[in-house]
Amino acid sequence: MTSHVKIAVISDIHAYTAAQLEPGELRPSFVEVSNPSDLPGQNPFSALKALIDQESLTADFLVCAGDMGDKAHPDAIRYSWERVRALAKQLGDATIVVTSGNHDLDSRYMYNDYDAKATLQGLEEYPFDSGAKNNEYWARNAVVIETEAVRWAVLNSAAYHGYAEEWKHGRISKRTLAYLEELLKSTSQDKLNVLVCHHHVYKIGSVDLGDYSAMEAGSALLQLLESAKYGNWLVIHGHRHWPSVTYAPGSNSSPVVFSAGSLSAVLYDELADKARNQFYILELDTPPQAGRMRGRFKAWDWVSDEGFSPAQARSGLPHDGGFGSTKAGSTLADDIHVAFGSLGDQFAPWSKMVELVPDLLHSTPNDMAVCISRLDTHYGLIVLEHNGRRHQIGRA
Secondary structure, rough: EEEEEEEEEEEEEEEEEEOOOOOOOOOOOOOOOOOOOOOOOOOOOHHHHHHHHHHHHOOEEEEOOOEEEEEHHHHHHHHHHHHHHHHHHOOOOOOOEEEOOOOOOOOOOOHOOOHHHHHHHHHOOOOOHHHHHHHHHHOOOOOEEOOOOOEEEOOOOOOOOOOOOHOOOOOHHHHHHHHHHHHHOOOOOOEEEEEOOOOOOOOOOOOOOOOOOOOOOOHHHHHHHHHOOOOOOEEEOOOOOOEEEEOOOOOOOOOOEEOOOOOOEEOHHHHHHOOEEEEEEEEEOOOOOOOOOEEEEEEEEEEOOOEEEEEEOOOOOOOEEOOOOOOHHHHHHHHHHHHHHHOOOEEHHHHHHHHHHHHHHHOHHHHHHHHHHHHHHHHHHEEEEOOEEEEEEHHH
């Protein structure tokens, strides 16, 4: 019998204090900590609190994929960590899985004199509630945590930041990669496998922004995870502020890569019409099956002066989506055409199509876009949406 593990995901808060800005410098985030607002339209954390109450949202785990504070400001990091912990409690005492971002570790240390690592180490239960695991995280840059349903690998991809040009990219060293493999060899292979890091493991997104900060040796990490030795994997990361769900290059066993958009950073102009500030809840199917990990997600957009609402077009990720299906979007369209024809109706609920073509639940947004386009151009079938949700299909 299939059940589900729920994972809430936030990333790239970039909280700041007004005092740290130079004259004329634009704010980096919608979270200002010296005088934080409690209004959902002014503070994404306040908006999240309202959304969780309104939708009665719960989660087993809360992932925070780094960059809690902008430029490692201690007050910003402490504020964000307090809000993250409060968010976990509100979600039903979710277990926090957190890693450090380049801004948390003060990558460009010449800009200030903060002891960023000491700030993080002074946070209560950061990144884990075990002193031994915390020491392992800072000393070895990788930790594996086993829970009842999930084996978590937590990677510090910003471990070398503060040295020379390391701020330009993430990294997993040969030493850390070898250590991670030893941890995977010695832990259970029969659970859901999720790796959390800050930096993207390969270049993503259609806007360049001059960003070459993908993880050094990311391909070696993906090869390790793709091998049949250690199960099938989901990778969750932040950093790029570009929401997407993709499959890593390789075989049908290659990891699913979930790139979380920023919860609250002020986005570059180049991203403004392609992405939004977002919050997610993922549902993973358990027990794990052969092939890629299968699951679904929901995404909500935060809009200034409004708060959170279901993700819309050009948000980066839609409100409803999935991952894990091996069927191409064009094949899904062909399957829908046959299933719709068998009903003999002019219109049908989208839920009926999902019932007849179950792979729709686990299709990525890119595959769904191809599917919907082919339904229109080849079969004259239109999929209607409302508030970010597909709800009906019918003949044009």
